[in-house]
Amino acid sequence: MRLVIARCTVDYSGRLDAHLPEAVRLIMVKADGTLAIHSDGNASKPLNWMVAPNTVETTEDEWVVSNGRGERLVISISEILEDVTHDLGDDPGLVKDGVEHHLQALLAGRPWVLEDGLSLIRREYPTDIGPVDLLCATPAGETVAVEIKRRGEIDGVEQLSRYLERLNLDPRLAPVRGIFAAQSITPQARVVADARGIEAVEVDYDGLREIEDSELRLFDIR
Amino acid sequence: MRIRAQRDDLADVFTRANRAVGTRTALPVLQGLLCEVSGNTLRVTGTDLDVTVKTSLEVEVMEEGRAVIPGRLLSEAVRKLPPGDVTVGVTENEIEIQGNGPRFNLRPLNVDDFPTQEDLVTDGVEVDGEQLAEAIGQVAIAASGDGARPILTGVLFEGTDAGLRMVATDSYRLAKREVPGIGLEGSGLVPARGLRELPRTVGAAKVTAQLREREAVFSSDKGVLRLRLIDGSFPKYQSLLPESYPNQIILDKYELLEALGRVTLVAEDHIPVRLKLVEGGVEVTVTRQDVGGESEHISGEFSGSDEEVSIAFNPRYLQDGVSAIPGDKVRIRVIDSFKPSVVDSGSDEEYLYLLMPVRV
Numbered sequence: 001m002r003l004v005i006a007r008c009t010v011d012y013s014g015r016l017d018a019h020l021p022e023a024v025r026l027i028m029v030k031a032d033g034t035l036a037i038h039s040d041g042n043a044s045k046p047l048n049w050m051v052a053p054n055t056v057e058t059t060e061d062e063w064v065v066s067n068g069r070g071e072r073l074v075i076s077i078s079e080i081l082e083d084v085t086h087d088l089g090d091d092p093g094l095v096k097d098g099v100e101h102h103l104q105a106l107l108a109g110r111p112w113v114l115e116d117g118l119s120l121i122r123r124e125y126p127t128d129i130g131p132v133d134l135l136c137a138t139p140a141g142e143t144v145a146v147e148i149k150r151r152g153e154i155d156g157v158e159q160l161s162r163y164l165e166r167l168n169l170d171p172r173l174a175p176v177r178g179i180f181a182a183q184s185i186t187p188q189a190r191v192v193a194d195a196r197g198i199e200a201v202e203v204d205y206d207g208l209r210e211i212e213d214s215e216l217r218l219f220d221i222r
Numbered sequence: 223m224r225i226r227a228q229r230d231d232l233a234d235v236f237t238r239a240n241r242a243v244g245t246r247t248a249l250p251v252l253q254g255l256l257c258e259v260s261g262n263t264l265r266v267t268g269t270d271l272d273v274t275v276k277t278s279l280e281v282e283v284m285e286e287g288r289a290v291i292p293g294r295l296l297s298e299a300v301r302k303l304p305p306g307d308v309t310v311g312v313t314e315n316e317i318e319i320q321g322n323g324p325r326f327n328l329r330p331l332n333v334d335d336f337p338t339q340e341d342l343v344t345d346g347v348e349v350d351g352e353q354l355a356e357a358i359g360q361v362a363i364a365a366s367g368d369g370a371r372p373i374l375t376g377v378l379f380e381g382t383d384a385g386l387r388m389v390a391t392d393s394y395r396l397a398k399r400e401v402p403g404i405g406l407e408g409s410g411l412v413p414a415r416g417l418r419e420l421p422r423t424v425g426a427a428k429v430t431a432q433l434r435e436r437e438a439v440f441s442s443d444k445g446v447l448r449l450r451l452i453d454g455s456f457p458k459y460q461s462l463l464p465e466s467y468p469n470q471i472i473l474d475k476y477e478l479l480e481a482l483g484r485v486t487l488v489a490e491d492h493i494p495v496r497l498k499l500v501e502g503g504v505e506v507t508v509t510r511q512d513v514g515g516e517s518e519h520i521s522g523e524f525s526g527s528d529e530e531v532s533i534a535f536n537p538r539y540l541q542d543g544v545s546a547i548p549g550d551k552v553r554i555r556v557i558d559s560f561k562p563s564v565v566d567s568g569s570d571e572e573y574l575y576l577l578m579p580v581r582v
Binding site: 052068119135215218219 | 332334335391394578579581
């Protein structure tokens with residue numbers, strides 16, 4: 001990765017013609033040939049850029065970037081203020097933290113954290129208006145439907161209420177009660193849940209992840 | 223570029239090279255196969271930059287040249303043509319694939335965008351291709367598919383005095399295979415995903431293998447498979463192998479596999495299979511709240527310091543390990559329900575499978 005801070009003008013021709021008058025800008029050249037020109041603003045978006053594969057020809061005062069699609073970017077440099085190059089190595093890629101989905105998987109593996117003795121019947125238990133996240137059973141054989149949200153709000157309680165209504169029509173399951181589980185639950189959602197006989201449970205996501213990490217492994221992977 | 227060859231021969235070289243082409247690639251041009259024609263040879267390259275497959279075929283050449291052709295479409299189009307001769311012709315803007323009537327017109331990708339690779343002089347060691355493919359199959363099962371931990375997605379190749387050692391682990395299980403007589407020098411972490419493609423791309427009776435500084439190269443008369451090595455330190459696995467086990471049971475491998483097949487009908491969502499090792503055999507049990515369960519007894523020779531030992535495993539992981547054991551017998555050596563167990567044949571020293579139990 002090469003980073004150059006320079007006073008320059010930029011002329012682009014290709015899909016359209018564009019000109020950037022002289023100013024101090026950051027020129028970023030990635031190892032794959034992608035080039036981006038940033039100002040000290042404009043959020044994360046570059047003022048101008050050319051995505052690899054590119055050909056970059058540089059002289060002391062002019063860089064010409066071109067590609068096979070007929071695009072051409074000419075950077076005329078009047079002064080270089082910084083010029084640094086670093087090898088960033090291979091990138092491990094973006095790891096997205098799908099909290100709600102992960103929370104469901106974690107609770108499916110250990111539903112007893114929601115209520116003592118609770119065991120999983122099925123994840124994504126289908127109803128005719130959509131699947132409820134978890135269907136569980138108590139040691140006494142009572143059925144419990146669990147809806148899981150990252151942030152517990154009234155619409156989540158409403159959703160669980162609709163599932164309960166459908167599930168209680170099934171004589172094999174009825175009576176079915178509900179647990180509304182979330183990392184945090186708003187006071188309004190608690191009031192609605194209370195009024196409908198639904199238990200609202202806040203769960204410790206980070207704590208559950210620690211439990212997951214305590215699964216028996218051959219070695220520590222952290 | 224313009225060539226003619228038999229449909230099945232062309233379909234074979236395109237399909238094998240296309241196995242390296244990923245479904246989601248960083249560069250659009252990597253969706254394509256680089257086809258290069260010179261002399262009387264068609265050379266085909268597919269790559270996702272980590273895995274590269276090069277195949278070649280002697281063809282009738284009407285015009286030399288090179289082009290990048292969308293890989294999946296090319297191999298599927300050729301396969302779906304009627305049997306017989308197929309002609310592939312490329313102009314600047316169009317690729318024409320023609321065979322006994324039907325004709326495809328495809329848009330080429332920009333050949334200048336295709337990444338160039340240094341030409342390779344393959345001077346590795348010649349190995350028994352079937353033995354290598356079998357060893358890869360036994361070890362790669364334990365590699366992780368989780369890209370967030372790249373080191374665990376590889377198979378460690380280590381040259382030893384006796385030959386080659388291959389090891390893979392996803393942290394829940396570890397597979398180790400000694401392959402005597404393969405004098406591969408050095409060591410490297412080779413992506414399991416690419417290794418699994420070896421039999422289907424360049425698999426042959428004789429394969430030349432080479433570990434280079436940044437890649438592993440496997441070649442045969444069917445082509446070349448180049449795999450970019452994974453950077454990083456592989457876990458220090460030697461210390462994970464227990465020195466002694468107080469309990470062991472020897473079972474018929476196929477009886478156990480059949481039992482595990484029945485278990486997996488019931489087990490889902492990581493529901494463990496419980497084994498109770500007792501005099502005369504093992505009790506296999508699985509229970510699932512909403513479905514029910516299954517249990518059975520398998521006869522076997524149990525010996526140990528305890529009268530009985532109970533342990534639980536992920537059934538799929540146990541099934542993978544037992545399937546990979548050579549021979550008709552399987553030995554399971556157990557310390558206790560929290561420490562790793564070893565699954566092997568009891569007679570063959572070359573392969574072992576270390577498996578962590580599940581807490582129940």
